[in-house]
Amino acid sequence: MNKMVLFDTxxxxxxxxxxxxxxxxxxWLNI
Incomplete structure (x- = not known):
């Protein structure tokens, strides 16, 4: 995997x- 794909993920x-x-x-706040 190249760096761009890793960054995107x-x-x-x-x-x-x-x-x-x-x-x-x-x-949680709307209970």
Missing amino acids: AKNLLFNAKNLLTYGANR
């Missing part, structure tokens, strides 16, 4: 984690 994982965290926080 890491960026996508970070983005997904941020979205999941935001979603979880919203659900």
Whole structure:
């Protein structure tokens, strides 16, 4: 794997984690 693909994958994982965290926080706050 070249560096660009690795960077892209890491960026996508970070983005997904941020979205999941935001979603979880919203659900928790809306109880």
